[in-house]
Amino acid sequence: MNGKRLAWEAAAVGAIALLAALWVVRIWEIDLRVPLLYEWDALLYLALIENLREGGWYLWAHRLAAPFGQDVRDYPLGGENLHWLTLKLLAMVTPNAPATATAYLILTYVLVAVVAYVVARILRLGGGAAAVVALLFAFLPFHQLRWTMHLVRSGYYPVPLAGLAMLWVVDWRHELIARRVDGRRGWRRARVAFVVAAGVLLGSSDTQNALYAPLLLAPLALLVAVSERDVRPLALALAFGTMTGGALLLNNLPYFMARATRGPNPDAFVRQP
Numbered sequence: 001m002n003g004k005r006l007a008w009e010a011a012a013v014g015a016i017a018l019l020a021a022l023w024v025v026r027i028w029e030i031d032l033r034v035p036l037l038y039e040w041d042a043l044l045y046l047a048l049i050e051n052l053r054e055g056g057w058y059l060w061a062h063r064l065a066a067p068f069g070q071d072v073r074d075y076p077l078g079g080e081n082l083h084w085l086t087l088k089l090l091a092m093v094t095p096n097a098p099a100t101a102t103a104y105l106i107l108t109y110v111l112v113a114v115v116a117y118v119v120a121r122i123l124r125l126g127g128g129a130a131a132v133v134a135l136l137f138a139f140l141p142f143h144q145l146r147w148t149m150h151l152v153r154s155g156y157y158p159v160p161l162a163g164l165a166m167l168w169v170v171d172w173r174h175e176l177i178a179r180r181v182d183g184r185r186g187w188r189r190a191r192v193a194f195v196v197a198a199g200v201l202l203g204s205s206d207t208q209n210a211l212y213a214p215l216l217l218a219p220l221a222l223l224v225a226v227s228e229r230d231v232r233p234l235a236l237a238l239a240f241g242t243m244t245g246g247a248l249l250l251n252n253l254p255y256f257m258a259r260a261t262r263g264p265n266p267d268a269f270v271r272q273p
Contacts, residue, residue: 006121010114013131017113017138021106024144032099035148042101042148048072049097052088059254073258074268078251079207083152101148104155111157113138119160123167158198158205165198166217169236170224176236192236199240203247210248214241 025036035046048058051070058077064070077084087104094100116137120130143154168175168191176195178188203210214237221237249256259265 006118009121009127009131010117013117013134014110014114016131017110017135018106020135020139021109024109024139025102025106025147027106030102032094032102033096035098036102036105037148040149042151045101045148045151046097048077048084049087049091049100052084053091053097053100057088058084071258073254074265076207076252076255078253078255079203079210079248080152080205081251082158082201082205083155086155101151104151105148108155108157109138109143111155112143112160115157116160119164122164153206156206156209158201159209161198162202162209162213165195165240166213166220168195169217169233169240170220172224172233172236173228195236195240196243199243200247203244203249204251207248210244214244217241 030036035042038046047061047064051058051061054061054063059072061070083104086107087100090103090107091097091100094103113134117130117134120133121127125133137160146154148154176188176191177185199213202213217237217240221233224233225231
């Protein structure tokens with residue numbers, strides 16, 4: 001597939017998603033000084049975005065929790081660092097925290113649609129079918145029902161990339177190994193690197209998906225390994241899971257360091273099974 005043509009097609013799908021997102025949020029009625037939602041987790045995101053805006057990172061705020069300042073390292077939120085970094089960049093060009101949250105919500109529609117379209121085209125869907133799939137995936141009911149309530153959950157654009165990596169691992173003989181010019185067969189190094197990179201991206205973008213994906217891939221890879229009597233699918237799945245889990249742990253390093261230095265805080269984070 002021609003890369004330039006794919007880029008233009010993806011840009012067109014992104015433009016459609018942008019217009020649809022602006023219509024969904026009714027942008028002509030919005031006051032950017034007012035949050036789209038002002039309840040539950042939407043309040044938490046506004047507070048963390050304000051932390052980002054005031055020059056630091058989302059973990060600390062000097063103007064909260066007087067006299068010591070706010071420190072939220074007891075909450076392991078590092079698995080979403082990709083989103084915090086994007087919000088930090090948006091905060092530099094938007095006038096206030098509600099505007100930052102609204103801008104990122106709209107951006108997630110565009111990013112999900114563009115990434116899903118590119119992946120669908122790589123999977124050899126036609127342009128029209130890929131566009132329909134991408135837009136339906138971008139405008140899942142969850143996206144409209146939750147909005148800024150689950151702002152970082154709305155940024156599920158790494159999911160299609162992880163899904164593609166998982167499909168390549170399952171169909172590894174056809175997708176990750178190719179015949180070379182000399183007639184021998186060898187690894188497609190760029191695609192293997194993509195599988196590893198997809199794991200890192202997933203471990204830096206969503207704590208839940210970073211757990212779901214390796215757990216879903218493991219039994220599939222085991223079935224392939226048994227049916228083909230080859231351990232390489234398992235090795236690939238292990239590499240994917242290791243990079244995903246490693247990235248998740250590394251991104252949550254501040255949480256582990258705080259826990260090591262001052263002990264657990266059972267009042268801050270209590271979840272029943």
